[in-house]
Amino acid sequence: MTRSIPINVPNTLTLLRILLTPLFAIFLIKHMLGFALLVFAIAAVSDAIDGLIARLFHQKTTLGAYLDPAADKLLLATAFVTLGIQELIPSWLVVIVITRDVLILFGIALFIMTDREFHPMPSILSKITTVAQLASVLSVLVGNQVPRMVPVQEPLFWFTVCMTMISGFQYIYRGLNILQEES
Numbered sequence: 806m807t808r809s810i811p812i813n814v815p816n817t818l819t820l821l822r823i824l825l826t827p828l829f830a831i832f833l834i835k836h837m838l839g840f841a842l843l844v845f846a847i848a849a850v851s852d853a854i855d856g857l858i859a860r861l862f863h864q865k866t867t868l869g870a871y872l873d874p875a876a877d878k879l880l881l882a883t884a885f886v887t888l889g890i891q892e893l894i895p896s897w898l899v900v901i902v903i904t905r906d907v908l909i910l911f912g913i914a915l916f917i918m919t920d921r922e923f924h925p926m927p928s929i930l931s932k933i934t935t936v937a938q939l940a941s942v943l944s945v946l947v948g949n950q951v952p953r954m955v956p957v958q959e960p961l962f963w964f965t966v967c968m969t970m971i972s973g974f975q976y977i978y979r980g981l982n983i984l985q986e987e988s
Contacts, residue, residue, distance in 0.1 A: 856873070881942065
């Protein structure tokens with residue numbers, strides 16, 4: 806028996822976001838920050854729209870539950886690493902953002918390897934973290950076009966670090982509780 810993959814509007818928008826990520830990276834690498842900003846903004850808006858459509862029209866799917874956060878991580882990791890290499894974003898911020906994502910992926914791999922059941926349910930802290938990370942990247946891209954934006958970056962970077970670390974600790978705490986419950 807073959808299972809069909811639920812392709813609906815939210816999942817299509819998520820796939821579009823994944824496909825936009827290499828284009829975004831190319832524009833960053835070529836220092837075409839205006840075009841990178843446009844692609845990043847389209848990706849960020851598509852993220853908000855896909856979630857809204859999924860909730861309002863009851864189009865949430867298991868595929869979307871996995872694909873949407875993966876698309877976010879791909880876009881944000883690409884943004885932070887590329888902007889960090891270009892020294893447009895502080896390296897300490899890049900390290901913290903990427904470390905949290907690697908820890909989350911390690912936790913998922915651990916659940917899979919130990920046949921533990923888990924359901925990806927982002928918390929309000931992880932949603933705030935994603936918004937803070939998106940805002941940090943946007944501030945760098947916009948700051949290149951509008952220099953008055955630059956003073957906002959430092960406090961935003963620190964807020965992003967705090968939220969990234971807090972949500973990272975929350976994921977570790979939740980993961981350890983799941984592992985202890987099923988032992």
